[in-house]
Amino acid sequence: MARLVQYEEAPPEVRAVYDEIKAARNIPDVNNFWKALAVHPPTLCRTRDSLREVMGPGVLDPLTKEMLSLAVSTANGCAYCMASHTAAARAKGMTEEMRGELLAIVAMAAETNRLADAYDVSIDPAYRDPG
Amino acid sequence: MARLVQYEEAPPEVRAVYDEIKAARNIPDVNNFWKALAVHPPTLCRTRDSLREVMGPGVLDPLTKEMLSLAVSTANGCAYCMASHTAAARAKGMTEEMRGELLAIVAMAAETNRLADAYDVSIDPAYRDPG
Amino acid sequence: MARLVQYEEAPPEVRAVYDEIKAARNIPDVNNFWKALAVHPPTLCRTRDSLREVMGPGVLDPLTKEMLSLAVSTANGCAYCMASHTAAARAKGMTEEMRGELLAIVAMAAETNRLADAYDVSIDPAYRDPG
Amino acid sequence: MARLVQYEEAPPEVRAVYDEIKAARNIPDVNNFWKALAVHPPTLCRTRDSLREVMGPGVLDPLTKEMLSLAVSTANGCAYCMASHTAAARAKGMTEEMRGELLAIVAMAAETNRLADAYDVSIDPAYRDPG
Amino acid sequence: MARLVQYEEAPPEVRAVYDEIKAARNIPDVNNFWKALAVHPPTLCRTRDSLREVMGPGVLDPLTKEMLSLAVSTANGCAYCMASHTAAARAKGMTEEMRGELLAIVAMAAETNRLADAYDVSIDPAYRDPG
Amino acid sequence: MARLVQYEEAPPEVRAVYDEIKAARNIPDVNNFWKALAVHPPTLCRTRDSLREVMGPGVLDPLTKEMLSLAVSTANGCAYCMASHTAAARAKGMTEEMRGELLAIVAMAAETNRLADAYDVSIDPAYRDPG
Structure with a gap:
């Protein structure tokens, strides 16, 4: 501790x-x-x-910013950060239903991320950054 | 490939x-x-x-869902997924300024996640899930 | 390179x-x-x-060992290792159907791992190591 | 919790x-x-x-599927999942010797995954997916 | 790109x-x-x-700081960062022998990290932060 | 446990x-x-x-080796390993100020690693391994 x-x-x-x-x-x-x-x-x-x-303050609203932080902290597996960002997001308006959807997205992305890597999917030309 | x-x-x-x-x-x-x-x-x-x-369709709007997927894919380091979710989020209205803020949040969360883990921060009682 | x-x-x-x-x-x-x-x-x-x-040689057979290596390399996102362990597992008898199931398990585990962490599930007493 | x-x-x-x-x-x-x-x-x-x-049911037997889940959960560092899949794999026949070999493979793969990434090893032509 | x-x-x-x-x-x-x-x-x-x-400038010397950055970038699997920090560390004096030892440590730590997590090793009282 | x-x-x-x-x-x-x-x-x-x-014994001194192990264990999020390598590094001479700088580097690298991946930065020709 x-x-x-x-x-x-x-x-x-x-x-x-x-x-x-x-x-x-x-x-x-x-x-x-x-x-x-x-x-x-x-x-x-x-x-x-x-x-x-x-x-x-920026172009993203405070609740979206907090939910992005929560999503990333969950992907990174940081217990303290999940707890603190969940509390902060709730204080900014995240309902339990919104949290449920957010965590489902984090988990599904973990699954599709692994599938895309495992099958070594080449990036579609349309997705390439015009850079 | x-x-x-x-x-x-x-x-x-x-x-x-x-x-x-x-x-x-x-x-x-x-x-x-x-x-x-x-x-x-x-x-x-x-x-x-x-x-x-x-x-x-759910309680989160489609753009927020897409940005959450992009944030998680970035945290997980999946190149294909970053490319496809960036394209999809742009198609749903993500501007370059919004992308810039999103990636800054993903990167800062990676930093604070490591600090919270490294210093083994105990969860504040106020953050504990009422469970 | x-x-x-x-x-x-x-x-x-x-x-x-x-x-x-x-x-x-x-x-x-x-x-x-x-x-x-x-x-x-x-x-x-x-x-x-x-x-x-x-x-x-050990108590696990060579194909199982190779498939475990492939699963872990996929979870860790190592492109070279996925390629080499896929080739080695095929040489030891892994069919395309077996590979399909293996990768589905790796991806589903990534999803359920995130859900278990996100919901901070406490370990069932029956699962605790008798230690 | x-x-x-x-x-x-x-x-x-x-x-x-x-x-x-x-x-x-x-x-x-x-x-x-x-x-x-x-x-x-x-x-x-x-x-x-x-x-x-x-x-x-599929082409992989239940014990192999459970051991693959345990290996991936270990690679992902999910404490709950390691506990539950260890219990499930034991119930399906995993002995302590098999668990020892499985965890040794997970740990060695973590090591060789890092070495292959660190030395940026190019994929041998023979390992490339015939695609 | x-x-x-x-x-x-x-x-x-x-x-x-x-x-x-x-x-x-x-x-x-x-x-x-x-x-x-x-x-x-x-x-x-x-x-x-x-x-x-x-x-x-700080209490750690520049080469040590650069090698720590290289070690972390390797653990995180960032190809660009491995390349740039390797170049920077070499410019500050890292020899090939030093690089070899550094990468061996990164890889061994990946292995022992997994073993410590897998066996759920409880922290020795002597290692606990005096707090 | x-x-x-x-x-x-x-x-x-x-x-x-x-x-x-x-x-x-x-x-x-x-x-x-x-x-x-x-x-x-x-x-x-x-x-x-x-x-x-x-x-x-090698070309890196014992304290540097221990600090590299601590940095990697922190990047990998292994609680036991962070505790044991912190204790071992302190025993070899790591001061609290050195620990503070080390953890700042680990956290900043996590941030810049994500940014380099997210922006898909191509490796500068000067950084490519002469191979």
Whole structure:
């Protein structure tokens, strides 16, 4: 189990990140992911910056972004990430029926990915990037 | 490279699947994925049935379903599937900007998935499934 | 593409391994896998020893061993290994129908593996190792 | 941990699947995998249908099919699936010696898969699918 | 194959990144990885920033950092990344003998990782993070 | 959880391996990995031999070898292996700052690996192996 850096013991640069996350999400404490990354402050700061940019406003809506994160975390088999992205997606409107369909897609893609690789299917000319 | 079963050489059960896919998508020929699966007709039929159910009408819209498939195929590193799902998602409205955000999410999730696993982050009580 | 160490340019220790493989399998030349490993002779020798032990006579018959290797190589997405183990399994008796069933199992397992992980299924008491 | 849908609380379509599985396998209750999938009945039904077809009678014998499933689940790192397929394979006749050889093959294939990829070995002409 | 954004057609923000990379590494042109990322400028900029921080001066020396990147890229099966990190590591001093040992470690770890997972080995108390 | 073969119940060939490991590392008992492999003595012996060769004296120093093993085990998501290689690397001199940089590299490589695959970046001519 990860060592978690609590606010009280955190150095100022880590406290600043915690304060910022708490303010942005209006939550009383940051989740364990951030407390674990804080053992290496450069990773904490860089990951916070990257996620803020990637998951922030863009052409994809917040729920779609969260569901994509959940799908990828499931494909990668990360238990913590599946739990946290499921919670975040539910908070943004994912119903149980939507979750059911999402996980069915992740699982079916795993199956068709293996079949396409196994049969060494050559890419149809129409699918090639015009590049 | 896969052996591809062309319509002319296909047995009746395979032709029936090809005919159905061509009619449903209004295309002149099925793509290589189906021609490769046709070397084992039970796999062709079962995969067609499963995909029709999973990718068909539901609570998630068709573009979101296609983007989820693309995200998972990217996470799984299947070159054929990335190409075919990119084409299908574009046909359903995915712009280059949307693709850029989608791939950024897939890549960032790969990074945070590894960090969560590496630091062995324990799941926050609030994230646990009420089960 | 890998640098391949041909017999003529190989040092004596590599030639000895090549000679042994050719004699054991009664083939005129070793395949590319061995010629690629020969750039690091300790890896060539160790891999040859390990494979000889693992794939050699045991309680599982040679065809089953080859099909297991093919299934794992497919799950791991190794194109070279899929090609070489398919050829080897065919040489030991795998028919196209058997290959079709094998690949269907690999693909279905990929799907059910994702579902079991995604739904975080707890292991049934009856399945726990008596340890 | 997954929410498990018990028989008593299950809707009729789910009960029908449970009843059928119990009858087919002559067991008093279905295992946790099915109870977890039941949160999304379409996935429960589709997975049951697919597994019945893929794992049912064919040219490969039941034990070989189960061992292939175990090998793939091990390659994919699915803890639940390793436990359930180990139990199922033992019930079909897998001895501890057979399990030892199977896992040695899975592990060796993981090693040789990485070596073939790392050295970018080109596929021998003799291994190419006649296509 | 990726669409590559050449300097001549690149927007100012992309040219600025290209100029900076060329100056920092004293090379006449950026490699294909950067030209491919340039189709989505935010990803280009963020990736450049993150890599500069992660691969820049720290407590690990540059060659060790490059070899770690090569090892991970091999474990993840990324052909482009294996090629580019092999070249970069050689430029920083990796000999063929060092490469041979590195790849042997990657492959052996793949094997022992599978064995540890397959046998579900419980973590020794002495290995638990003091947390 | 794995069945662990304790010294008292072990057959002579297993005891000999345990004795040898204990003597080589000057430790009172072998760790759980070895006790788990002992259920299949040929795997125990072969893995011990292979690790002794791969992790033994060579052109890479022991700490670098251990850190490479930790990086690969993290990329492969093996919890036991991450714990044991972290402990072993610390024993050989890995500081917390070094661990932080190592894990940042593993995570960034996961991200850039996905981007290179997703954008299907063609290998720069300069990176091609002279073969």
